[in-house]
Amino acid sequence: MAEQWFTGTFLFQLTIFIAWSGILSGLALAIRKFSPKIINWSRFWQAWLVIALVPLLPALFSQTNGIIPEQLKAAFGDSQQSLVLHSNSVVSQMESSGELQVFISLVSLMLxxxxxxxxxxxxxxxxxxxxxxxxxxxxxxxxxxxxxxxxxxxxxxxxxxxxxxxxxxxxxxxxxxxxxxxxxxxxxxxxxxxxxxxxxxxxxxxxxxxxxxxxxxxxxxxxxxxxxxxxxxxxxxxxxxxxxxxxxxxxxxxxxxxxxxxxxxxxxxxxxxxxxxxxxxxxxxxxxxxxxxxxxxxxxGQSNKKFGWCARLTLVLMSCSIGFFAMAAKPFFSLDNFNQLNTDGILPVLNGRISSGYDDISDFRGKRPHQGIDFAAPIGSEVVASFSGWVIIADDVTLHQNYGKVILIEHQGQNQSLYAHLSSFSVESGQYISAGDKIGTVGATGRVTGPHLHFEVLENGKHANPKRFLNLSELSSSARKVGVLR
Structure with a gap:
């Protein structure tokens, strides 16, 4: 559990911290050319240290907003139980990442x-x-x-x-x-x-x-x-x-x-x-x-004057502005921003077939339109993240029990992707993952008729057709190679 936290959050947080400190040091050297007196003021370096520590604030590296869309809470209207039991889930199963995990553990131990x-x-x-x-x-x-x-x-x-x-x-x-x-x-x-x-x-x-x-x-x-x-x-x-x-x-x-x-x-x-x-x-x-x-x-012979209230106020305002900028920006510079024009999402399952499309109607779902795409595949098939982002949910208790074991990932622009009916997890809530990273395996947990991955995309809290973000032709060619599609 601790190793995965180090891998997904802590080391990434420290990397951002070092990079941000380097940017501030470079900015200080640039300021030196225009105002050497400011750089030779000890209070400046005290303020600079405080700003350098901003990336270590926990709020910046938790989930981007931690909000579970109402569409997911109301996905199954017949539920009488609480749909959200807690916001910070615990991973029920974790898988080893081999040599990389050993390397990360050694780095963490050294730190x-x-x-x-x-x-x-x-x-x-x-x-x-x-x-x-x-x-x-x-x-x-x-x-x-x-x-x-x-x-x-x-x-x-x-x-x-x-x-x-x-x-x-x-x-x-x-x-x-x-x-x-x-x-x-x-x-x-x-x-x-x-x-x-x-x-x-x-x-x-x-x-x-x-x-x-x-x-x-x-x-x-x-x-x-x-x-x-x-x-x-x-x-x-x-x-x-x-x-x-x-x-x-x-x-x-x-x-x-x-x-x-x-x-x-x-x-x-x-x-x-x-x-x-x-x-x-x-x-x-x-x-x-x-x-x-x-x-x-x-x-x-020159007399260096003390910095007055005007200079002190300027330093405070400059420090606050840079600090607020760092807090507002958040570490999303490396996330993939997907929107209506982006069709470069990675297929979450390659060795499978589409068993149910978006908006499909069936008696099994009570004549309600299907809110995602189902990828039928054998139990244990690898599931990868279609887009980079932060894991908000990785459990089988936060959302409705019909989802089974589910992962919800938040991306830039308040968009989310959901992966349901999993048999196991490879990530935990609060972890940052990149597109293509393994996040779990196909299962048959929750309310299903057979093993498959249920995949959803939400834009600003509302369901969107995943076909807009995925190149499903890649699935067809890959599936034919393994003999899944007839």
Whole structure:
């Protein structure tokens, strides 16, 4: 059961997730050419991460609308029982898909093991940082801090700790934040010391410690998606640049001192580990180009202004628009859209004959017109999907018992195809299948006079003649080859 779910839904969902993340990354690079300032804004990458996760929303990958047409509910008017007992059916029988299924199982196992290992590293990283912080000395005397800094520390209940280790200053924590400073910071000139502490306090004001932990968690959960790691790296780079800008903007005359503080920190402080969970002033996760950009920014005579409400509102609207577009589009780009002009549907049964056509009248059906086409074939004959789509029903309880074991598939444009009187299933509800995929076998379940497949097509909830969508001449030639038609 789990293997089929992985095959039909989960892996397809992850594939769409990776592709969508790649599109967003490419779009970000395109935006960079027109508005570099937006791309260098850490909030942009936070919004981009949220948008990248949209394809993982369950609603996007369930049935397209899950609505069972009223025509099917009222197919047998003499029924006194409830026609719809539940919407998410359980497959009564599943068949192995051989080597492909083994491959899918191995891929799924690899993904799960990778997530477990990544989460273990995440937890170990949290533990290492906490252990490192607990070994530091708690500061209770804030005389070395300016009055403004003391006010910020008190207002945010920040724990200040000092360590003998030569590490870069950092802040860490989700609910309560700790700031860890190396003892060597207090040997720096007062101006540089104050700017360095202002930088870490700015991280706290901007809620960066929480964002760093959440980004790291997403990168661990989705270790297989390189675009999430790309977004995390860009976020960390922009986060430090934005803090530099905010500190310098508050005191434009201290640019030279700030640049010197940055250079001094690079020379004196080395981090013993890089968990990706803290906001390092000069962490090991940054390369030479990153530090050069920060120093150039500090030394530049230009003053980078903060983004105002207009820019923030623009980012929110843009993010919502892209997110709503992804949700509205749904992953139907690969579905076959069939309409009145499309006669390329695949025959659901090849080794059979038409025993009853559309609109045929018979006493067996109480003089009611036949709503589909019956393909007579031996029990166990393979039944394939005529069109690509999502399986809405795959059971013998959701619809009327006269259908027996039935599969209902929804396609693009709110069209459905129905396969009834099956002997077994090869799919389950919620699964995406492609045209030509095996979905079951011919049977004699339900109310029948002999083994056959009952096939229906519905357009916008109403029955349509399947002959418009199938090339029945292929059935005749194929049937003659196997000697079914006389």
């Amino acid at each position: 799960v093991l990778g997530v477990c290992l990544s989460l273990l590293r995440f937890v170990l990283g949290l533990w290492k940082v906490r252990q490192f912080i607990q070994q530091a000395t708690l500061v209770t005397d804030f005389k070395a801090f300016s009055p403004v800094q003391q006010k910020t520390i008190t207002a945010n209940s920040i724990k200040i700790l000092v360590t003998e280790q030569t590490v870069s200053p950092f802040v860490f924590g989700f609910f309560r934040v700790s700031m860890l400073l190396p003892k060597s910071v207090f040997t720096m000139p007062a101006a540089q010391q104050g700017l360095l502490i202002d930088h870490e306090l700015m991280h706290i004001k901007r809620q960066d410690p929480k964002a760093v932990i959440l980004f790291r968690l997403c990168a661990c959960l989705f270790w297989f998606n390189p675009f999430i790691s790309f977004m995390e790296k860009r976020f960390l780079q922009c986060m430090e640049l934005n803090c530099d800008t905010a500190v310098i903007s508050a005191d434009p005359g201290a640019k030279l001192s700030y640049a010197r503080a940055l250079i001094a920190s690079l020379k004196l402080h080395k981090s013993p580990f890089d968990s990706g969970l803290t906001t390092y002033f000069s962490g090991p996760g940054f390369n030479k180009q990153d530090f050069e950009n920060r120093i150039k920014l500090a030394m530049s």
